[in-house]
Amino acid sequence: MASLPVLNQPPRRSGALLDNLARRMRLHAESVLKPLGLRPRHLVALTVLRDRDGSTQQALATTLMMDRATVVGLLNDLEADALIERLRSPEDRRRHIVQLTDRGARRLAKAEFALAGVEDEVLAPLDARQRATLYELLLLAASGTVPDCDPGDHSPEPTC
Amino acid sequence: MASLPVLNQPPRRSGALLDNLARRMRLHAESVLKPLGLRPRHLVALTVLRDRDGSTQQALATTLMMDRATVVGLLNDLEADALIERLRSPEDRRRHIVQLTDRGARRLAKAEFALAGVEDEVLAPLDARQRATLYELLLLAASGTVPDCDPGDHSPEPTC
DNA sequence: TAATTGGTTTGTGTAGCGCCAACGATTTAT
DNA sequence: ATAAATCGTTGGCGCTACACAAACCAATTA
DSSP states (O other), rough: OSSOOOOOOOOOSSSSHHHHHHHHHHHHHHHGGGGGGGOOOHHHHHHHHHSSTTTTHHHHHHHTTTTHHHHHHHHHHHHHHEEEEEEEEOOOOTTTTEEOOOOHHHHHHHHHHTTTHHHHHHHHSSSSHHHHHHHHHHHHHHHOOSSOOSSOOSSOOOOE | OOOOSSSSSSSOOOHHHHHHHHHHHHHHHHHHGGGTTOOOOHHHHHHHHHHHEEEEEEHHHHHHTHHHHHHHHHHHHHTTTTTTEEESSSTTOOOEEEEEEEHHHHHHHHHHHHHHHHHHHHHTTTHHHHHHHHHHHHHHHTTTTSSSSSSTTSSSOOOO
16 A cells, blocks of 8 residues: 555545536426427437447446336337337347437437537536536446547546 | 637537436435435535535525425435534524534445445446546536625526 | 515425336247 | 247336425514
8 A cells, every 4th residue: 555645534425416416407408408399318318329329229228227118218209209210120120229310310419509508507617628527527437438539638537 | 719629519418418327326326325314315415515514504505406495305304313403593593504413424424435336336437536526526516606696696697 | 564585384296217017029948 | 839038118106306386484674
């Protein structure tokens, strides 16, 4: 043991703050999303689908850590709006392959664009670089991967 | 506009990821917190109180962005367990000053310690430094200071 | 005295989700 | 061929958490 003098402090878990921040974001997001026919839950699914397109529903449930039944309901909503498609897998015809449609991608982009104000309000104390860092940390934590390391990389360490 | 070539990409809002991550954390945290007689919502309040001890309930509601009535319920739970105290403010005896008790601080530390496993699971892809960064960003965003706004201002427009 | 404010209680409504059970369709194991 | 397991689907039950509104007391301010 060499150099970690951080034993006296309480651990300072992020869970609670995460909870609070998510609630606040959600609260404001709802009204912004409503004109687009979306609810926060849908945005979660779409966001994941953008990076994990062509997933099985099962795989989706695993990534999202959600019950299968819940995912089904989610996808029903999205499919009813033609934002995603369900295709039968050729290899195993029990499976459904979930595909983001063009319409879905466009809607997602539109929603994210519309959410600028919400983020500005909730993440007000954070400057642009801090927000970028936050996003990267969240993405890393959520999916374990950084899809494409873009040039605007502000992460504190060279993960990519 | 000088050096950021990031205009073609979708905005990549953090909201959805925040939502998902918070849900996952919460899901695991519930079972860990139950033996301690706490629920996630309580931990949120305690965590904020650690940094904003001696706040008015109104101030608490503002920082947490919660309805006053909801905060009352929260504090009722905590006070029933002697984790916080409500003291009348000497200056304005209408107000209640919320104070974290020793018991409350100890309970919070205990809870955070117990949540180590949960965070390890949910934030697995993040190393210690990244987690620290995440916590700092979350805390900054959460307790983000409405200092210039005079306390009497409840108007819906964020003019300040 | 009247109006306002901080906190409290109660009730109504909603969103989101976990969990379980049952079912068709399909695949795999025996 | 028959049985078992798997994927998606539907429906139902229950729970947490919260917003919102109304009405109230106590204390402060006009």
